[in-house]
Amino acid sequence: MRLPYVAGVRLLPGRLVLTAYALILAFPLLWMIVSSFKPTLEVYGRPWSLPSTWRFDNYSKAWEMGVSQYFVNSLFVTAITTAAVLAVAALAAYSLVRLRNWAARLTMLIVMGALVISPQVSIVPLYDLLGRFGLLDTYTAMILPYVAYRLPMAILLIRAVFLEVPRELEEASRLDGCGSLRTFLNVYWPVSAGVLATAAILTIYYTWNEFLFALIFVDSDSLRTIPAGLMAFRDALATDWGVLLAGLTIAAVPVVVVFLLGQRFLIAGITAGSVKG
Amino acid sequence: MRSAGERALDYLFLLPALIFLGVFILYPLAANVGFSFSEFTLGSAEKTFVGLDNYRQLIADPIVWTALTNNVLYALVSVLFQVFIAHILAATVLVVLPSRLAVAARSFFFLPVLLSMTVVAILFTFIFDASDGLLNGLLQAVGLGQLAHPWLGDTTTAIFAVISVSQWQSIGYTMLLFIVSMQNIPTELYEAAALDGAKLLRQYVSITLPQTREMIFVVMVLTVSGAFTVFAEPYILTGGGPGNASQVLATYMYRVGFFQNEMGYASALATLIFVITLVLSVAQATLFRTGKE
Numbered sequence: 001m002r003l004p005y006v007a008g009v010r011l012l013p014g015r016l017v018l019t020a021y022a023l024i025l026a027f028p029l030l031w032m033i034v035s036s037f038k039p040t041l042e043v044y045g046r047p048w049s050l051p052s053t054w055r056f057d058n059y060s061k062a063w064e065m066g067v068s069q070y071f072v073n074s075l076f077v078t079a080i081t082t083a084a085v086l087a088v089a090a091l092a093a094y095s096l097v098r099l100r101n102w103a104a105r106l107t108m109l110i111v112m113g114a115l116v117i118s119p120q121v122s123i124v125p126l127y128d129l130l131g132r133f134g135l136l137d138t139y140t141a142m143i144l145p146y147v148a149y150r151l152p153m154a155i156l157l158i159r160a161v162f163l164e165v166p167r168e169l170e171e172a173s174r175l176d177g178c179g180s181l182r183t184f185l186n187v188y189w190p191v192s193a194g195v196l197a198t199a200a201i202l203t204i205y206y207t208w209n210e211f212l213f214a215l216i217f218v219d220s221d222s223l224r225t226i227p228a229g230l231m232a233f234r235d236a237l238a239t240d241w242g243v244l245l246a247g248l249t250i251a252a253v254p255v256v257v258v259f260l261l262g263q264r265f266l267i268a269g270i271t272a273g274s275v276k277g
Numbered sequence: 278m279r280s281a282g283e284r285a286l287d288y289l290f291l292l293p294a295l296i297f298l299g300v301f302i303l304y305p306l307a308a309n310v311g312f313s314f315s316e317f318t319l320g321s322a323e324k325t326f327v328g329l330d331n332y333r334q335l336i337a338d339p340i341v342w343t344a345l346t347n348n349v350l351y352a353l354v355s356v357l358f359q360v361f362i363a364h365i366l367a368a369t370v371l372v373v374l375p376s377r378l379a380v381a382a383r384s385f386f387f388l389p390v391l392l393s394m395t396v397v398a399i400l401f402t403f404i405f406d407a408s409d410g411l412l413n414g415l416l417q418a419v420g421l422g423q424l425a426h427p428w429l430g431d432t433t434t435a436i437f438a439v440i441s442v443s444q445w446q447s448i449g450y451t452m453l454l455f456i457v458s459m460q461n462i463p464t465e466l467y468e469a470a471a472l473d474g475a476k477l478l479r480q481y482v483s484i485t486l487p488q489t490r491e492m493i494f495v496v497m498v499l500t501v502s503g504a505f506t507v508f509a510e511p512y513i514l515t516g517g518g519p520g521n522a523s524q525v526l527a528t529y530m531y532r533v534g535f536f537q538n539e540m541g542y543a544s545a546l547a548t549l550i551f552v553i554t555l556v557l558s559v560a561q562a563t564l565f566r567t568g569k570e
Contacts, residue, residue, distance in 0.1 A: 014373035018382065021366065024445070025389055031411065032400050044409040092294035095287045107291060114302045116558060118506045120527050121551040122305030124312055124534055124544045127319075129305065148301030151294055180286040209393040211509040212527075216535060227395040231513065234399055241403075248396045255391045263384060267457065270450075 032252075036245035043241035055242055062247035065236070069222060070229030071250065077139055077225055078207040081146045085203045086196055088147065089154035094184050096155070097162045098170075115152040119145070119212060130217060141217035142225065146207050154199040157269060161195040162188055198269035201262045208255050226251045306551070312544035319538055331545035341546070344524045347436050347511075348553075351443070351525065352504035358444040359451040359500045360493065366448070367455035368485055372477070383456055386449040394446065398513035401442045405429045405514075429515050432522035439511045439523050447503075451496045458492035459485060494565045501561065502554040526550050 035043050036058055038051040046052075096104045126145055127136070135141045165188060173183040214228035221232055230251060237244045259266060313331050315324040335341055370382050389397065404411045407427030416425050428438040462484065470480050486493075508527035511517055517524035517532065524532075526546060534543030 011373045014369045018366070018369060018373065022382070022385065025386065025449070028400055028404060028445075029388070031403075035403075043403075044406075047409075047411055047414060088293045088297060091290040095290040098287050099291070103288065103291065107295065110295070110298055110303065114298050116502075116555075117302055117306055117551070118502065118554060120506045120508060120530070121547045121554075122302065122309060123530070124540050124547060125305035125308035126301065128308070128312075128540075129300075144297075145301050148297040151297055155294060180283050180290075205391070209395075211394060211512075216531075227393045227509075230393070230395045230399060244399070245403075248399055252392050252396050255393070256388065259387075259391050260384075267453065270453065 032245055033249055036242060036249045038242045038245075040239060040241050040243075043245070058242045058246035059250065061240075061243045062233075062250060065243065065247070066221065066229060066233055067226075067247045067250050070224055070226045070233070071254075073139070073223060073229070074208055074225040077142050077146070078204055080139070081143050081150070081207045082200050082203045084143070084147045085150045085154050086200060089151055089158050089199065090188075090192065090196070091184075092151075092155050093158035093162050094188055096159050097165070098180075111152045111155050114148075115156070119149055123212065123216060126213075127216060136217060137219045137223065139223060142210070142213055145213055145217075146210060150203045150206060153202060157199050158192060158195050161192055165191060194265065194268075197262060198265040201258065201266045202269045204258060205255065205266070309544050309547050309551070312541060313548045314541075316539070316541040318540060319535075324541070327541065331542045334542060335545050335549065340521045340524060340529055341526075341549075343521050344526045344529045347523060347525050348505050348507070350436060351440055351507055352501050354437075354440050355443065355447070355500045355504045356497065359447050360497055363448050363451040363496075364455050364486075364489070364493065367452045367459060368481055370452070370456060371459055379456075383453060387453050388449065389446045390450045390453075392446070394509040395513060397446050398442060398510055401438075401445075402429070402514060405438050430519055432519055435515050435519060435523040436511075439514050442514060443507065443510050447500075451500065454492055454496055455489060458489045462488045490565075494561065498558050498561050501557050505553050505557070506550060526553075 031047070034050060035047070037054045037056065038058075039053070039055055042049075042051060092107070096107060122145075130136050130141045130144075135144070169187050170183060173187050178186060208225075209227055210225075211227040214225045215231070218224055218228065221229070224232065230247060233247050234244060237247075312324070314326060314328060316327045316330070317324040366386075370379050370386075374382055405428040406413070407430050410428070412428065413425035416422060426434060428434050466484050466488070467480055470484055475483070506527055507525055508531065511523050511525050511528050512531070515523040517528045521529075527550065530543050530546040530550070533539050533546060
C-alpha cells in the first residue's frame with residue numbers, strides 16, 4: 001500500500017502529526033470507556049485516573065434502565081430495514097438490467113435523483129403522510145422511510161454487479177426453460193453475495209444511527225431506537241454519569257464489531273457509493 | 278423471445294422500488310413545496326392557502342439569517358477539515374506508514390464515523406462542560422486556565438464547539454475515501470516523477486491532487502450538502518442555543534414545525550434547505566466539469 005515516492009523523505013514529522021491526530025481521536029473514546037466503570041462522583045472528580053473501584057454494575061443498570069429495550073428496538077428495525085432494502089433493491093436491479101428500455105431509463109433517473117435528496121427536506125410531508133396512514137409511533141413509521149432512503153444506493157450498487165453478468169448465462173438459463181424468477185435465483189443471486197453484503201452493511205450503519213426520523217416519528221419510549229432513546233436516557237439519568245457513559249458504550253459497541261467483521265464490504269460500498277453519487 | 282408473462286414479471290419486479298421511491302421520497306418533496314404556500318398545524322387536516330406569506334416571513338426572520346450564517350460557517354470549516362486537511366492526512370498516511378500499519382491506521386481513523394452522533398454528542402458535552410469539563414480541566418492542567426470557557430454556553434463559541442464535534446467525527450470518513458482513491462493511482466506515475474527529480478511536495482501537487490480530483494469533487498459535494506442539512510450535532514449539544522446562537526436551518530425547521538406548530542413555515546424552511554443543497558450541488562458539478570476542459 002505504500003507509495004513509491006517515499007525515498008529520501010523524512011518520516012518523523014508526518015508520523016508525529018498522525019500520532020497527534022490518533023490521540024485526539026482515541027482520548028475521548030478511552031475516557032468514555034474508563035469512566036463508564038466509575039462511580040458518579042469520580043467521573044468529574046477524578047477525570048484523569050482509573051476507577052478506584054470498577055463499577056461493572058453501571059452496565060447492568062444502564063441495560064435495565066431502558067438501553068436493553070432501545071437495543072432490541074434498534075436490532076429489530078435494522079434487521080427488517082436491511083432485509084427489505086436488499087430484497088426490493090435486488091429485484092429492481094434485476095429488472096433494470098433485463099429491461100434496458102424507457103422504463104429502465106426512467107427508473108434510473110428517479111433513482112439518481114432520489115440519491116441526492118436529503119431526508120430533512122421531507123420531514124413535514126412524511127409526518128403528515130404517516131399520520132394519515134395511522135402509522136405514527138410505530139416501528140413501521142421508521143422502517144418505511146429508512147427503506148426508501150437506502151434504496152437508491154443499494155439499487156445502484158447491485159445493478160453495477162448485475163451488469164457484469166454475461167448475457168449468455170441468462171440466455172442459457174432461459175433455454176433450459178427457467179422463468180424470470182428462476183433465472184434470478186440461479187444466475188444473478190449467486191454472484192451477488194459480495195455486493196449484497198456491502199449494501200447490507202451500509203444499510204445497517206445508516207439505520208443503526210439514524211436520528212431525525214427516530215426522534216420525530218416515534219413518541220413511545222418502548223419503541224425508541226438507540227439514537228433517540230439515548231436522549232431520553234440522558235434526561236432520565238440527569239447526573240448518574242457512570243451509568244450514562246455505560247449506556248453510550250453499549251450503544252457504540254455493536255456497530256464497531258460489525259465494522260471489524262465486515263470492513264472489506266463497507267469500504268468497497270462507501271467508495272463505490274460515493275463515486276456513483 | 279420472452280413471453281408476455283415474462284416481460285410483465287420484469288416490470289412487476291420494478292414496482293416495489295418505484296412505490297417506495299415515489300411515496301416516501303418524490304411525493305414528500307413535491308408536497309413540501311405545496312405545503313410551504315399554506316398555513317396549518319399538526320393536528321388539523323385544514324390547510325389555508327397563504328401564497329408567499331411563509332417566504333416573506335422567512336426573509337424577514339432574523340433567526341433564519343443566524344441559522345444560514347451558521348450553516349455557511351459549518352460548510353467553510355467542514356471543507357477546510359474534511360476536504361483539505363483530510364486529503365493531506367490521507368496522503369501522509371500512505372507516505373509515512375509501512376503498508377500494514379497504514380491499513381490499521383485507516384481503520385482506526387474510521388472508528389468515530391461508526392459511532393452514533395447521539396453517542397458522540399453526549400460524550401462531547403462532558404468535554405465542553407462549563408465547570409468541570411475535560412477541556413477546561415486540560416487547559417488548567419497545562420497552565421492555560423485563563424482560556425477555560427463555557428464552550429457550549431457562550432453565544433460566541435457555541436457554534437464552533439458544535440462544528441468541531443462534527444469534524445472530530447467526520448474527518449475519518451473523507452480520509453478513507455481519499456486513501457482508497459490514492460491507492461488507485463498507478464505507481465509508475467510517481468516512479469517517473471521521482472526519476473525526473475520531483476520532490477515529495479511536487480509529486481503531491483502534480484500527481485496526487487490531479488489524480489484524485491474526482492474524489493475531491495465528490496467529497497466536496499458530500500461535505501457541503503452535509504453542512505447545510507446538519508441536525509443531530511447542534512440539536513443534541515446546544516439545542517440551537519444559547520438563545521439562537523447555534524441554530525442551523527434544520528434545527529430551526531424542527532423547532533418551528535414540531536414545537537411552534539407552524540407546519541407551513543417549517544415546509545418553507547425545508548424548501549429553502551432543498552434549494553440551497555440543489556443549487557450548491559449543481560454549481561459544484563458545473564465548476565468541476567468546466568475545470569476538466
